Amino acid sequence: MDPLSPSPLEADEFVTLDDSTAPTTPDGSLSFSPQLQPQDVGGYVDGTSMINRGSLSSDVLVAAAQAPLVRNICCVGAGFVGGPTAAVIALHNPQIRVTVVDRDEKRIRRWNSRHPPIYEPSLDDILRITRDGSRECAFISGRAGCVSGCPSQCEGQTRVAAREPNLVFTTDLAKCVSEADIVLIAVNTPTKTRGNGAGAATDMAAFEAATALIAQHARPNTIIVEKSTLALHRPDIPFPVLSNPEFLAAGTAVHDLLHADRILIGSSPTPAGSRAAAALASVYASWIPASRIITTHVFSSELAKLVSNAMLAQRISSINSIAAVCDATGADVDEVARAIGADPRIGGQFLRAGIGFGGSCFKKDVLSLVYLAETLILPEVAAYWRAVVEMNEFARERFVARVMRKLNNTLAGKKVAVLGYAFKKDTNDTRESPALGIIHALLEEGPRELAVFDPLCVPAQMTHEIGRFAGEGVLQRYGGPVAVHEDVYAACRGADAVLITTEFDEFRNGPVKGGKGGEAASPADPRPFERAEPHETDLLALQSYLRQTTPGTEDPLNRFNPTPPCIEECPDCQLERSVGVTGESKDQRRKERVDWRKIYQHMSPLHWVFDGRGVLDVSAMEKIGFRVESVGRRSWTMDNTYSSRCI
Ligand SMILES: NC(=O)C1=CN([C@@H]2O[C@H](COP(=O)(O)OP(=O)(O)OC[C@H]3O[C@@H](n4cnc5c(N)ncnc54)[C@H](O)[C@@H]3O)[C@@H](O)[C@H]2O)C=CC1
Numbered sequence: 001m002d003p004l005s006p007s008p009l010e011a012d013e014f015v016t017l018d019d020s021t022a023p024t025t026p027d028g029s030l031s032f033s034p035q036l037q038p039q040d041v042g043g044y045v046d047g048t049s050m051i052n053r054g055s056l057s058s059d060v061l062v063a064a065a066q067a068p069l070v071r072n073i074c075c076v077g078a079g080f081v082g083g084p085t086a087a088v089i090a091l092h093n094p095q096i097r098v099t100v101v102d103r104d105e106k107r108i109r110r111w112n113s114r115h116p117p118i119y120e121p122s123l124d125d126i127l128r129i130t131r132d133g134s135r136e137c138a139f140i141s142g143r144a145g146c147v148s149g150c151p152s153q154c155e156g157q158t159r160v161a162a163r164e165p166n167l168v169f170t171t172d173l174a175k176c177v178s179e180a181d182i183v184l185i186a187v188n189t190p191t192k193t194r195g196n197g198a199g200a201a202t203d204m205a206a207f208e209a210a211t212a213l214i215a216q217h218a219r220p221n222t223i224i225v226e227k228s229t230l231a232l233h234r235p236d237i238p239f240p241v242l243s244n245p246e247f248l249a250a251g252t253a254v255h256d257l258l259h260a261d262r263i264l265i266g267s268s269p270t271p272a273g274s275r276a277a278a279a280l281a282s283v284y285a286s287w288i289p290a291s292r293i294i295t296t297h298v299f300s301s302e303l304a305k306l307v308s309n310a311m312l313a314q315r316i317s318s319i320n321s322i323a324a325v326c327d328a329t330g331a332d333v334d335e336v337a338r339a340i341g342a343d344p345r346i347g348g349q350f351l352r353a354g355i356g357f358g359g360s361c362f363k364k365d366v367l368s369l370v371y372l373a374e375t376l377i378l379p380e381v382a383a384y385w386r387a388v389v390e391m392n393e394f395a396r397e398r399f400v401a402r403v404m405r406k407l408n409n410t411l412a413g414k415k416v417a418v419l420g421y422a423f424k425k426d427t428n429d430t431r432e433s434p435a436l437g438i439i440h441a442l443l444e445e446g447p448r449e450l451a452v453f454d455p456l457c458v459p460a461q462m463t464h465e466i467g468r469f470a471g472e473g474v475l476q477r478y479g480g481p482v483a484v485h486e487d488v489y490a491a492c493r494g495a496d497a498v499l500i501t502t503e504f505d506e507f508r509n510g511p512v513k514g515g516k517g518g519e520a521a522s523p524a525d526p527r528p529f530e531r532a533e534p535h536e537t538d539l540l541a542l543q544s545y546l547r548q549t550t551p552g553t554e555d556p557l558n559r560f561n562p563t564p565p566c567i568e569e570c571p572d573c574q575l576e577r578s579v580g581v582t583g584e585s586k587d588q589r590r591k592e593r594v595d596w597r598k599i600y601q602h603m604s605p606l607h608w609v610f611d612g613r614g615v616l617d618v619s620a621m622e623k624i625g626f627r628v629e630s631v632g633r634r635s636w637t638m639d640n641t642y643s644s645r646c647i
């Protein structure tokens with residue numbers, strides 16, 4: 001089989017933005033929507049009188065005493081949010097049965113196999129425990145090599161009991177919903193592509209379809225929880241409805257769920273609303289400190305989620321606007337970011353300049369805010385937030401223009417390698433990836449070859465997507481210029497220019513700065529644990545440590561049950577065999593840094609590298625002989641020195 005051709009099942013399974021269907025989105029205006037009338041929110045329609053302010057309020061604590069016991073949770077939507085969220089809830093609540101239901105059979109098949117549809121660090125370990133159950137195990141309580149008589153309980157063994165499976169993936173929505181005490185809705189809410197509000201409003205089609213089915217099958221008093229991102233929406237169903245937006249980020253989903261800085265629960269200001277909020281809070285309280293569980297009015301919660309993403313996107317657009325100023329003046333955007341970030345009122349995060357933000361949410365949520373402002377007749381507010389998206393597009397266009405300028409404004413007869421296809425590092429999520437727009441723009445210039453490489457995305461998936469958005473004729477197998485590579489060196493061989501479009505650590509040539517998304521420092525031995533019975537989070541930390549000290553050991557605690565066997569004709573196994581890569585070997589290889597010297601030797605003589613993500617140490621690259629252009633940083637001139645005024 002051609003390794004680059006999608007297997008029949010795989011091609012259908014690729015993560016794509018669903019096409020918008022009918023114009024079902026409510027206008028977003030409180031006064032326009034029949035679902036947003038005062039009786040729904042107990043007279044708090046103006047949003048000013050929230051029931052609870054700050055963390056877990058006394059109302060909710062009082063309600064907690066009367067909150068229904070949660071034994072069964074159903075999550076509708078087995079995507080980037082539903083899958084990891086359900087897995088972490090199941091991990092920390094072994095007494096709760098968690099079912100994840102999706103209408104996409106292939107996706108469910110993959111969740112039930114050793115080929116989960118999404119890649120997230122540590123997710124596989126959690127699935128192994130919750131979906132497959134685990135064996136009893138034991139380990140030395142103290143640090144390895146600790147001396148006898150150590151005061152820190154280092155002696156002796158800690159035993160961990162076996163666990164029954166409590167996470168189930170299925171397509172049987174009716175059954176799961178009818179058994180649930182809480183139903184989490186985590187279905188996709190993309191931007192509408194046609195009809196009223198196209199290009200800005202949220203497409204509520206999947207959400208409405210899900211709520212209609214839930215209303216049909218749920219028992220009375222089942223608590224409905226919106227995890228999908230919505231804008232001031234109230235489903236018209238006779239159940240207590242909570243808003244519980246998700247703040248996890250792709251690539252760090254498990255970390256974000258395990259160590260959430262806040263859990264936001266919006267409810268209506270009624271005793272039933274508070275009881276429902278308390279029941280949901282009790283699920284999170286298994287691992288999140290009560291001080292981090294914030295309860296608000298349901299609309300405040302939904303708006304807070306939109307605003308959170310809008311503010312983060314705005315920071316990226318702000319620093320990218322400054323990158324353009326740096327390019328024109330000789331200032332260095334990283335130095336500027338470091339200097340301003342040292343002010344605690346500003347802070348240092350989300351100030352990495354480059355080709356702009358991608359992903360399924362930032363653009364969608366900013367546009368949703370724009371649409372909301374427009375429907376509320378606040379054109380100035382709408383224009384303000386729209387500029388964030390426009391600046392993002394400018395960042396990408398500016399990068400392409402710079403590549404073209406340095407390549408004499410033509411790609412005829414030239415080969416360009418694009419490194420990074422996912423929208424950010426450590427994920428195989430490609431939705432709204434800046435790389436896609438860049439590939440599209442480069443194809444317009446008629447290159448001889450456009451080679452694409454990504455350390456995590458499956459080549460067949462990339463090929464399929466590029467063929468879909470640019471037409472199959474662009475693919476090499478149909479005589480076009482696009483070749484997707486499994487190997488970075490093959491991608492760069494003979495290239496006139498290499499572009500870095502995703503901030504994977506694999507592409508770096510210098511140290512990685514810390515942070516949750518950064519390259520993890522070698523994990524320290526977490527023992528001895530504070531608790532005699534370690535938490536699952538403790539066990540995950542111990543497992544990472546032991547894996548590092550005994551490389552090649554997949555299950556150092558000897559806790560895992562075997563993964564479910566694949567069906568004989570498993571398309572994922574076939575694909576792995578055809579490209580000679582297994583999940584594990586790919587993980588292993590991922591950790592390897594690109595050898596830039598090797599790339600240099602086999603590139604064409606100009607050795608251009610365009611760093612769209614600021615991952616390269618330019619001086620080190622220069623020593624090898626590369627000519628590097630880095631957004632908002634330094635720029636190459638023909639007299640072999642770095643120019644300060646390049647633009
Ligand atoms: N992707 C992310 O990192 C984050 C996403 N969000 C929000 O969470 C929501 C879900 O996003 P993702 O998980 O990324 O979407 P996704 O597209 O990965 O997954 C959604 C899943 O819902 C399923 N689905 C749709 N309608 C259904 C129905 N009627 N019955 C059963 N299953 C149905 C789809 O088949 C799909 O598998 C969105 O509102 C998004 O804005 C929030 C925070 C982070």
Ligand SMILES: O=C(O)[C@H]1O[C@H](OP(=O)(O)OP(=O)(O)OC[C@H]2O[C@@H](n3ccc(=O)[nH]c3=O)[C@H](O)[C@@H]2O)[C@H](O)[C@@H](O)[C@@H]1O
Nearest residue numbers: 246247248249250316350351352356357358359361423424
């Ligand atoms: O609602 C959502 O979907 C999620 O959106 C973002 O998470 P995500 O899009 O997964 O990833 P981010 O780390 O926020 O990165 C988004 C994009 O911005 C880019 N970025 C990020 C940071 C930065 O400084 N500069 C920059 O260009 C990244 O490369 C990426 O393309 C938010 O960070 C999450 O809190 C939120 O839950």
